[in-house]
Amino acid sequence: MVVPSLKLQDLIEEIRGAKTQAQEREVIQKECAHIRASFRDGDPLHRHRQLAKLLYVHMLGYPAHFGQMECLKLIASPRFTDKRVGYLGAMLLLDERQDAHLLITNSIKNDLSQGIQAVQGLALCTLSTVGSAEMCRDLATEVEKLLLQPGPYVRKKAVLTAVHIIRKVPELSNIFLPPCAQLLHERHHGVLLGTITLITELCERSPAALKHFRKVVPQLVQILWTLVTTGYSTEHSISGVSDPFLQVQILRLLRILGRNHEESSETMNDLLAQVATNTDTSRNAGNAVLFETVLTIMDIRSVAGLRVLAVNILGRFLLNSDKNIRYVALTSLLRVVQSDHSAVQRHRPTVVECLREPDASLSRRALELSLALVNSSNVRAMTQELQSFLESCPPDLRADCASGILLAAERFAPTKRWHIDTILRVLTMAGTHVRDDAVANLTQLIGGAQELHAYSVRRLYSALAEDISQQPLVQVAAWCIGEYGDLLLEGSCEETEPLQVEEEEVLALLEKVLQSHMSLPATRGYALTALMKLSTRLRGDNNRIRQVVSVYGSCLDVELQQRAVEYNALFQKYDHMRAAILEKMPLVERGGTQDEEAKESKEAQHSEAALVPTEPQASKLLDLLDLLDGTSGAAQPPPLLGPSSEGTSVHLLDLPCASSAPASIPNLKVFEREGLQLNLSFVRPPGTPALLLIMVTAINTSEADVTHFVCQAAVPKSFQLQLQAPSGDTVPAQGGLPMTQLLRILNPKKAPLRLKLRLTYNHFGQSVQEIFEVNNLPVETWQ
Amino acid sequence: MIKFFLMVNKQGQTRLSKYYEHVEINKRTLLETEVIKSCLSRSNDQCSFIEFKDFKLIYRQYAALFIVVGVNDTENEMAIYEFIHNFVEVLDEYFSRVSELDIMFNLDKVHIILDEMLLNGCIVETNRARILAPLLILDKMSES
Numbered sequence: 035m036v037v038p039s040l041k042l043q044d045l046i047e048e049i050r051g052a053k054t055q056a057q058e059r060e061v062i063q064k065e066c067a068h069i070r071a072s073f074r075d076g077d078p079l080h081r082h083r084q085l086a087k088l089l090y091v092h093m094l095g096y097p098a099h100f101g102q103m104e105c106l107k108l109i110a111s112p113r114f115t116d117k118r119v120g121y122l123g124a125m126l127l128l129d130e131r132q133d134a135h136l137l138i139t140n141s142i143k144n145d146l147s148q149g150i151q152a153v154q155g156l157a158l159c160t161l162s163t164v165g166s167a168e169m170c171r172d173l174a175t176e177v178e179k180l181l182l183q184p185g186p187y188v189r190k191k192a193v194l195t196a197v198h199i200i201r202k203v204p205e206l207s208n209i210f211l212p213p214c215a216q217l218l219h220e221r222h223h224g225v226l227l228g229t230i231t232l233i234t235e236l237c238e239r240s241p242a243a244l245k246h247f248r249k250v251v252p253q254l255v256q257i258l259w260t261l262v263t264t265g266y267s268t269e270h271s272i273s274g275v276s277d278p279f280l281q282v283q284i285l286r287l288l289r290i291l292g293r294n295h296e297e298s299s300e301t302m303n304d305l306l307a308q309v310a311t312n313t314d315t316s317r318n319a320g321n322a323v324l325f326e327t328v329l330t331i332m333d334i335r336s337v338a339g340l341r342v343l344a345v346n347i348l349g350r351f352l353l354n355s356d357k358n359i360r361y362v363a364l365t366s367l368l369r370v371v372q373s374d375h376s377a378v379q380r381h382r383p384t385v386v387e388c389l390r391e392p393d394a395s396l397s398r399r400a401l402e403l404s405l406a407l408v409n410s411s412n413v414r415a416m417t418q419e420l421q422s423f424l425e426s427c428p429p430d431l432r433a434d435c436a437s438g439i440l441l442a443a444e445r446f447a448p449t450k451r452w453h454i455d456t457i458l459r460v461l462t463m464a465g466t467h468v469r470d471d472a473v474a475n476l477t478q479l480i481g482g483a484q485e486l487h488a489y490s491v492r493r494l495y496s497a498l499a500e501d502i503s504q505q506p507l508v509q510v511a512a513w514c515i516g517e518y519g520d521l522l523l524e525g526s527c528e529e530t531e532p533l534q535v536e537e538e539e540v541l542a543l544l545e546k547v548l549q550s551h552m553s554l555p556a557t558r559g560y561a562l563t564a565l566m567k568l569s570t571r572l573r574g575d576n577n578r579i580r581q582v583v584s585v586y587g588s589c590l591d592v593e594l595q596q597r598a599v600e601y602n603a604l605f606q607k608y609d610h611m612r613a614a615i616l617e618k619m620p621l622v623e624r625g626g627t628q629d630e631e632a633k634e635s636k637e638a639q640h641s642e643a644a645l646v647p648t649e650p651q652a653s654k655l656l657d658l659l660d661l662l663d664g665t666s667g668a669a670q671p672p673p674l675l676g677p678s679s680e681g682t683s684v685h686l687l688d689l690p691c692a693s694s695a696p697a698s699i700p701n702l703k704v705f706e707r708e709g710l711q712l713n714l715s716f717v718r719p720p721g722t723p724a725l726l727l728i729m730v731t732a733i734n735t736s737e738a739d740v741t742h743f744v745c746q747a748a749v750p751k752s753f754q755l756q757l758q759a760p761s762g763d764t765v766p767a768q769g770g771l772p773m774t775q776l777l778r779i780l781n782p783k784k785a786p787l788r789l790k791l792r793l794t795y796n797h798f799g800q801s802v803q804e805i806f807e808v809n810n811l812p813v814e815t816w817q
Numbered sequence: 818m819i820k821f822f823l824m825v826n827k828q829g830q831t832r833l834s835k836y837y838e839h840v841e842i843n844k845r846t847l848l849e850t851e852v853i854k855s856c857l858s859r860s861n862d863q864c865s866f867i868e869f870k871d872f873k874l875i876y877r878q879y880a881a882l883f884i885v886v887g888v889n890d891t892e893n894e895m896a897i898y899e900f901i902h903n904f905v906e907v908l909d910e911y912f913s914r915v916s917e918l919d920i921m922f923n924l925d926k927v928h929i930i931l932d933e934m935l936l937n938g939c940i941v942e943t944n945r946a947r948i949l950a951p952l953l954i955l956d957k958m959s960e961s
Binding site: 394 | 831834845846859893921922924925954955958
């Protein structure tokens with residue numbers, strides 16, 4: 035090409051002159067074509083200039099791989115300027131994955147053994163940047179030789195190249211161990227800095243090296259001591275602190291050496307105290323050194339006084355107005371909060387203030403630290419702060435904040451009511467961001483706090499009436515209204531303002547939830563089930579509910595449709611069972627089946643103890659008495675139902691709905707005394723021939739309530755009996771809501787059924803106990 | 818360990834880039850744009866340390882130029898912050914009141930200075946005189 039090539043400056047001028055991206059690309063493409071042609075021609079004089087331009091273009095992001103071979107040629111040339119650009123190109127363009135990089139090994143080797151320091155420096159620099167494992171292996175011995183040369187310029191580079199070699203090929207670390215001790219005696223800071231890095235790397239990689247280097251701790255302490263105490267040295271001081279970079283490196287190495295090692299830690303104690311107190315903190319350099327000192331103190335086995343000093347320094351950092359310092363202070367406090375909890379507690383107010391920072395990194399750190407600092411004494415104040423933070427925090431922190439608050443509330447809640455309040459508030463504010471099991475936890479919590487049922491259902495009702503968009507809140511509210519709807523409608527609760535709620539309003543609200551487009555399918559399921567439960571709890575007639583349920587029988591969502599159909603069947607064919615099936619749920623256990631079994635065995639032992647004293651009394655029923663010893667045939671305790679309300683509905687409804695009506699067996703009245711009647715109704719589901727379901731219904735037509743009503747049953751050994759939980763233990767007077775209980779009897783051998791019942795209750799102020807066998811059991815119950 | 822050293826201006830144009838850990842060429846521009854976006858979105862009174870993917874960014878603004886250093890978890894952020902300033906002071910001394918144009922037109926010299934100070938992601942030399950000595954010799958050689 036006749037056109038003289040541009041100098042780098044001119045190219046840059048041209049590129050800057052380009053007004054648009056397209057123009058720039060044009061200029062660059064033209065230039066690249068020139069460069070490619072020039073490379074092909076093999077012009078040695080201007081090669082370095084072309085490569086320099088190519089590197090510039092590469093930095094802008096354009097492809098430049100055709101320059102790789104040129105780098106090699108330039109490296110091999112004897113001129114320094116060529117070598118300089120060549121090595122730079124190698125560092126930028128080549129890397130391990132290219133095949134060409136192996137070709138420079140030879141050049142590097144030659145350059146390393148040459149005497150010229152500058153050249154050696156270049157070679158070392160390149161080796162440390164792009165050296166692959168094979169190259170390192172080849173050249174390790176050369177580097178080692180250079181470590182011991184007199185010139186500090188080369189030595190400092192050689193040391194850091196050694197670091198890179200060790201990173202790539204850990205087996206070679208043995209070669210570099212011996213020279214280290216000697217290198218520590220250097221006075222040149224550059225070499226010292228490199229040596230310390232090398233030792234750090236060695237110690238991090240192998241515990242044997244760690245032990246070996248513990249011996250040099252006194253020496254390191256000495257070096258740092260001289261650094262700190264000798265006055266102002268112009269060479270390395272940065273804003274009044276002498277060589278902070280070296281100080282920081284030494285402190286880091288001391289940290290690694292002193293971890294878990296009493297002896298070394300002791301030697302360091304004085305030094306660390308000195309550094310901590312004497313460093314000038316007005317400038318950033320001093321703060322950097324102080325920060326590293328604090329980290330070191332926390333990590334080694336230091337004396338207690340020193341640790342307190344360190345935490346106080348961190349507290350002082352927190353009050354500093356410079357954001358950077360606050361940030362590092364929060365990060366390190368987070369690290370030490372586990373081990374020195376009480377010391378960090380003292381700085382709690384400042385941490386809480388940092389929550390209000392507009393800076394995102396700071397507020398995130400402050401949030402983590404605040405959550406770690408919550409304990410039983412400050413939980414109320416802290417949750418208050420955290421909730422106000424939740425209202426104003428950026429969306430990516432919301433999920434963490436919400437789950438943090440819930441977790442803290444769980445661990446440290448002072449009262450159940452406070453706990454429920456807190457969860458409610460979190461759900462209202464950040465409902466969509468909470469974890470999935472928050473709903474389950476809350477329902478379990480409410481279920482367990484019997485005295486707070488009325489309170490919680492009212493609060494939830496008002497919250498729901500305001501806003502039906504927060505799904506977890508809606509789900510919990512629907513469940514509660516379904517369960518405790520009767521408490522919602524009756525009278526007033528002293529803990530909240532009197533709220534007069536009509537039945538129609540409740541039903542309207544639930545229907546609104548069902549129809550709203552914001553509700554998830556799961557939420558709709560909750561609402562539908564709640565409506566069903568209300569059909570037994572409310573006193574009015576159930577037409578509205580029946581209507582809704584039958585409408586949803588043709589809903590498009592399969593889950594809803596199934597439920598609606600089942601509930602429909604419940605209204606029509608199984609109306610007599612409806613009350614029992616929809617009775618109040620017992621307290622659900624977290625953890626599912628394992629807890630159930632454990633609880634069952636515990637309660638089996640309970641009931642055993644309870645039943646044993648009845649033996650001497652029941653003398654006339656000797657033929658059935660032997661049934662009362664064993665645990666298998668005896669009255670088993672009511673097994674706990676599954677953890678979720680949807681599951682419960684499915685469990686209870688394992689009566690087949692769609693099939694034909696079971697063979698109907700006449701009801702039996704088994705007991706009557708002073709107005710209290712006990713009736714048995716039988717169902718034999720056609721799907722399972724061995725199963726017999728007995729519904730025990732207790733009706734009270736007298737004038738006084740029957741309280742503490744407990745019914746137990748016993749069957750012969752070949753049968754299996756399961757009692758499910760009764761709907762309640764009070765049978766209200768004047769023919770009020772009957773109490774029901776379901777018995778499941780498995781009769782695989784089709785033996786004749788014999789059933790014994792034992793009743794205990796209080797009536798007219800007396801406690802009554804009745805034991806009797808049920809006679810006249812219809813044949814259809816067991817054939 | 819320092820993963821990369823970048824000098825990017827406010828418009829997003831990279832003035833200097835040095836990677837101490839391998840990153841694919843096409844991913845580099847992407848990384849640089851993301852980095853500069855996060856730095857530009859910070860206001861003046863926010864702290865200079867950002868958590869970005871799996872490393873930390875420490876940045877400092879000088880007029881229209883951002884110097885951004887990416888480090889891994891073990892580094893002391895404040896020491897790196899100080900190092901950035903040290904680097905700028907060295908450039909200042911060499912170019913006598915350095916500006917963005919100086920850096921653009923003398924990119925190779927800036928690379929040499931950076932190589933003298935950082936080797937393989939570790940700080941090797943921080944003394945101004947010693948860093949500039951080989952460069953001044955080089956300049957004398959090329960003049961003569």
